[in-house]
Amino acid sequence: MKENVLLQVHQLSKSFGGVHAIQGVSFHVHAREIVAVIGPNGAGKTTLFNVITGILRPTSGSIVFKGVSVVGKKPFQLAQLGMTRTFQNLQVFGNMTVIENVMVGLHTRLKTGIFSAGFRLPRVSKEEKQALEQAFACLRQVGIEHLAFEKADILPYGMQRLVELARAAASNPSLILLDEPMAGLNPQESNKLVEVLLEMRSNGMTFLFVEHDMETVMSIADRIIVLDYGKKIAEGSPEEIAQHPDVIKAYLGEEEVI
Ligand SMILES: Nc1ncnc2c1ncn2[C@@H]1O[C@H](COP(=O)(O)OP(=O)(O)OP(=O)(O)O)[C@@H](O)[C@H]1O
Ligand SMILES: [Mg+2]
Known part of the structure; x- marks a missing residue:
């Protein structure tokens, strides 16, 4: 090959x-x-x-x-x-913010789940901080960093598609x-x-x-x-x-x- x-x-x-x-x-x-x-x-x-x-x-x-x-x-x-994908039907979590939607896509990269019970442990919170930074980097890639804290379902359809793409990018795919x-x-x-x-x-x-x-x-x-x-x-x-x-x-x- x-x-x-x-x-x-x-x-x-x-x-x-x-x-x-x-x-x-x-x-x-x-x-x-x-x-x-x-x-x-x-x-x-x-x-x-x-x-x-x-x-x-x-x-x-x-x-x-x-x-x-x-x-x-x-x-x-x-x-x-x-390898990651997006779906024919939009798959955005409407009741979550844009940044939270992207953080869902990060889980393949994290050692500890971002929503784990041990949230307050220093190691985890450091990892969570890194996760936030990575999620912001993904939003920057698709040009919607300014919408990070908006609820996903109030955004126009085209923006929601970009949220989906940012989430796909969050797993660091090739x-x-x-x-x-x-x-x-x-x-x-x-x-x-x-x-x-x-x-x-x-x-x-x-x-x-x-x-x-x-x-x-x-x-x-x-x-x-x-x-x-x-x-x-x-x-x-x-x-x-x-x-x-x-x-x-x-x-x-x-x-x-x-
Ligand atoms: N889970 C399934 N069970 C049975 N048949 C299926 C299933 N999924 C797809 N098919 C059938 O396989 C064929 C291909 O469907 P597919 O959804 O892959 O087409 P498509 O090219 O994506 O079409 P579209 O442009 O409408 O999205 C169709 O005949 C469809 O009915
Ligand atoms: Mg199809």
């Missing part, structure tokens, strides 16, 4: 009874790449993410992350190895998987998120993301993987994918991509 390959998926399949949600999908992600997964509704994109992130066990195939086989590992073990990060965002909010993702990538982060918003996909993806009925039907640069006849047919009807 090449040294800078971060994630290698080989012949991955997942069936639910008779539904073959993913069938023999292979691809890789290099460190610091932004790779998009696209495809029509029901193509298997979320299932692919659930299998890669340890929520579902594959029916067959291999997943190697940082040179380690990760099939059978649980999401928290993957987080410890440096790879973040995002399932439809732009869904429900207005144009200003998506522009902001694109800016944040590109900034995080320039600081060394790698992203694999599912997205329906083709403008975003075309503007930030280095490479695009296209799924249809659980199979990979194409892979290439945005330019290659935009002109790929199978993609135009399967994903966009007969319309042009751009």
Whole structure:
């Protein structure tokens, strides 16, 4: 395996009874790449993410992350190895503050739980102080440090998406998987998120993301993987994918991509 390959998926399949949600999908992600997964509704994109992130066990195939086989590992073990994700449906704790939401994501990095009973012990409070500093650093990365002590549910939807991203960043990952990060965002909010993702990538982060918003996909993806009925039907640069006849047919009807 090449040294800078971060994630290698080989012949991955997942069936639910008779539904073959993913069938023999292979691809890789290099460190610091932004790779998009696209495809029509029901193509298997979320299932692919659930299998890669340890929520579902594959029916067959291999997943190697940082040179380690990760099939059978649980999401928290993957987080410890440096892989984390956000979900298709927003998952923010509305009754908690922004900073508390981010601190939830820190638990894989802490020796003692931040909400442990021994809260007053000097060692723990030092660790808690460090946790706060780390959480602030994550908020800075996504540009919402000023909202740290706001309750999450009073924020606009786009800001809540950034809270979710900051929480994902809190586990100090090398790879973040995002399932439809732009869904429900207005144009200003998506522009902001694109800016944040590109900034995080320039600081060394790698992203694999599912997205329906083709403008975003075309503007930030280095490479695009296209799924249809659980199979990979194409892979290439945005330019290659935009002109790929199978993609135009399967994903966009007969319309042009751009
Ligand atoms: N837990 C499950 N049990 C049974 N079938 C499932 C399950 N999860 C997904 N499927 C089926 O697998 C197929 C792929 O679904 P998946 O959610 O992965 O698609 P998707 O590409 O993410 O779609 P969307 O664009 O709508 O989010 C669909 O036919 C779906 O009904
Ligand atoms: Mg999905």
